[in-house]
Amino acid sequence: MKKVLKDITFGQYVESNSFIHRLDPRTKILLTILGIVFLFLADSNNLFSLLVCIVQVAIIIAFSRVPLRMYLKNIKAILPIIVLTTIINLFYGSGEVLLSFWRVTITTGGVNRAVYMAVRVILLILLSSVLTYTTTPNDITDAIESLLSFLRIFGLRTAVHMLAMMMTIALRFIPTLVEETEKIINAQKARGADLESGKLFQRIRALIPILIPLLISSVRRAYELAEAMECRCYNGGVGRVRMKELKYGLRDITAAAVMLIFCGGVIAVNILL
Amino acid sequence: MSSILEVKNLCFSYDPNNKDGKYAVHDVSFSVEKGDIIGIIGHTGSGKSTLVQHLNGLLKPTSGEVLLNGKNIWDEPKKIKDVRFKVGLVFQYPEYQLFEETVFEDISFGPKNMGLSGEELTARVNEICEVVGIKKEYYEKSPFDLSGGEKRRVAIAGVMAMRPEVLILDEPIAGLDPKGRRDTVSMIKQYRKAYGATVIIISHNMEDMALLADKLLVMNKGSIEMFDTVYNVFSKYDRLKEIGLAVPAAAEVLRRINEKNSSIRTDIFTTKAAAEYLCAYAAGEKGA
Numbered sequence: 334m335k336k337v338l339k340d341i342t343f344g345q346y347v348e349s350n351s352f353i354h355r356l357d358p359r360t361k362i363l364l365t366i367l368g369i370v371f372l373f374l375a376d377s378n379n380l381f382s383l384l385v386c387i388v389q390v391a392i393i394i395a396f397s398r399v400p401l402r403m404y405l406k407n408i409k410a411i412l413p414i415i416v417l418t419t420i421i422n423l424f425y426g427s428g429e430v431l432l433s434f435w436r437v438t439i440t441t442g443g444v445n446r447a448v449y450m451a452v453r454v455i456l457l458i459l460l461s462s463v464l465t466y467t468t469t470p471n472d473i474t475d476a477i478e479s480l481l482s483f484l485r486i487f488g489l490r491t492a493v494h495m496l497a498m499m500m501t502i503a504l505r506f507i508p509t510l511v512e513e514t515e516k517i518i519n520a521q522k523a524r525g526a527d528l529e530s531g532k533l534f535q536r537i538r539a540l541i542p543i544l545i546p547l548l549i550s551s552v553r554r555a556y557e558l559a560e561a562m563e564c565r566c567y568n569g570g571v572g573r574v575r576m577k578e579l580k581y582g583l584r585d586i587t588a589a590a591v592m593l594i595f596c597g598g599v600i601a602v603n604i605l606l
Numbered sequence: 607m608s609s610i611l612e613v614k615n616l617c618f619s620y621d622p623n624n625k626d627g628k629y630a631v632h633d634v635s636f637s638v639e640k641g642d643i644i645g646i647i648g649h650t651g652s653g654k655s656t657l658v659q660h661l662n663g664l665l666k667p668t669s670g671e672v673l674l675n676g677k678n679i680w681d682e683p684k685k686i687k688d689v690r691f692k693v694g695l696v697f698q699y700p701e702y703q704l705f706e707e708t709v710f711e712d713i714s715f716g717p718k719n720m721g722l723s724g725e726e727l728t729a730r731v732n733e734i735c736e737v738v739g740i741k742k743e744y745y746e747k748s749p750f751d752l753s754g755g756e757k758r759r760v761a762i763a764g765v766m767a768m769r770p771e772v773l774i775l776d777e778p779i780a781g782l783d784p785k786g787r788r789d790t791v792s793m794i795k796q797y798r799k800a801y802g803a804t805v806i807i808i809s810h811n812m813e814d815m816a817l818l819a820d821k822l823l824v825m826n827k828g829s830i831e832m833f834d835t836v837y838n839v840f841s842k843y844d845r846l847k848e849i850g851l852a853v854p855a856a857a858e859v860l861r862r863i864n865e866k867n868s869s870i871r872t873d874i875f876t877t878k879a880a881a882e883y884l885c886a887y888a889a890g891e892k893g894a
Contacts, residue, residue: 516697517702517703519659519664519697520697520700520703521703521715522664522690523662523664523690523694523695523696523697523765524690524703524715524716524719524764524765524768525687525690525691525716525719525720525768526715526719527687527719541705542703542705542715545705546702546703546704546705549702549750550702
């Protein structure tokens with residue numbers, strides 16, 4: 334139990350001052366989405382198309398100045414999913430039959446598909462890791478608020494702000510809750526609570542002494558936080574100004590241009606080769 | 607007298623690989639005699655809470671051992687639960703761990719985990735409530751409807767109901783009002799008297815420590831700074847100040863008077879004894 338809690342590393346931000354770290358978070362979010370879309374636009378029958386994507390992600394990772402082992406850690410975490418998709422894809426597709434037994438046939442098309450799918454999933458994880466490693470959770474929520482601000486033409490301005498505030502608070506309180514949970518677990522263990530053995534039903538029942546105090550303390554914390562926010566005149570975002578304004582700069586244009594060149598490259602390779 | 611609890615060269619690091627070589631608790635050894643009241647004092651982050659979590663097996667030492675009645679508690683890891691019944695640990699702010707619908711149910715949680723049920727269980731809860739003065743009309747109340755001090759006492763009773771031989775309390779009176787503090791202290795005393803239990807208390811309240819404890823264990827930066835009688839520990843005024851601690855207010859007052867009048871004693875630590883001494887001194891002066 335305790336181990337599981339320790340493994341939740343949230344806010345994976347890695348401190349650095351690289352080119353990518355200094356990009357506007359909105360640029361990073363938009364370009365990440367763009368990159369992911371183009372991973373799937375790359376023609377799966379065209380080796381060069383995927384190669385362009387690989388080069389692109391490799392360059393981005395190099396510029397992020399985050400240790401490579403951090404990225405490998407994330408890939409390791411979803412390795413089972415990669416293996417599963419690869420195996421499933423192996424049995425689909427047509428083409429020259431490579432292997433045939435019982436009702437299963439493996440074709441060149443299937444192998445092709447499996448490899449492409451695996452590479453794509455890995456690139457997808459790497460690309461989104463770049464975002465979370467180089468952007469603080471607060472910056473991400475600020476960027477989401479800013480990106481969604483077009484909704485205010487539908488009269489949803491406060492709603493967008495509230496959503497962003499809720500995300501910020503939720504992220505902020507994850508470590509606090511983890512700590513609190515550990516404390517409660519220890520306290521109930523000290524009273525002889527058994528969390529590690531028994532059948533499934535017993536194990537679920539054993540969680541009650543932990544979940545109820547946790548729920549109560551969360552509600553208490555929410556009230557306290559709401560009061561503290563009101564004491565500082567928080568009123569839901571109307572007329573609120575920021576200390577750190579998000580601003581696009583030259584480097585955002587550079588990054589966007591580089592990304593667009595690569596996307597153009599993917600399209601060109603898809604058509605030409 | 608035999609020592610009920612013995613800690614030998616205990617080291618503990620929160621990082622299992624201990625890359626940076628830092629220890630939360632470093633090379634701690636001491637032993638506790640049966641029936642003693644030990645006070646643990648130390649500044650915030652000195653390793654007090656980490657140390658006591660080893661005594662009931664919630665934390666496993668990185669090196670060193672903890673002996674309960676002469677037996678290493680980690681000899682049979684599967685029976686560590688039994689150790690937790692023998693060494694009861696009350697955490698800081700224990701009222702946040704209440705969860706049952708009624709006071710009675712919550713106090714029964716520990717004994718139930720020991721395997722008690724039916725009449726035996728009821729008898730156990732009745733007994734402990736009688737010893738520590740929780741009235742029967744509270745049994746059916748929801749623990750969440752009680753006052754802060756009452757909640758605290760119900761939570762402590764929940765640990766006492768397992769009838770541990772060693773009772774450890776981590777800052778049992780922090781955040782209580784004066785009445786809540788008095789009630790909680792007297793409840794601890796009553797438990798000890800009724801069962802001859804050994805008690806270990808972590809506290810920042812030096813007055814209560816002077817009043818309650820037989821011996822004081824002073825922690826500083828994860829190691830034991832002193833482990834001595836209350837008298838000897840509080841006599842080391844300068845060293846205590848240096849490591850962020852203090853002597854009881856009464857002793858501080860006597861020291862200040864002593865600066866003006868050096869015939870005043872400074873080795874009295876409880877408020878009551880200090881008052882008596884000062885009265886006697888004043889009477890003597892008048893007489894002279």
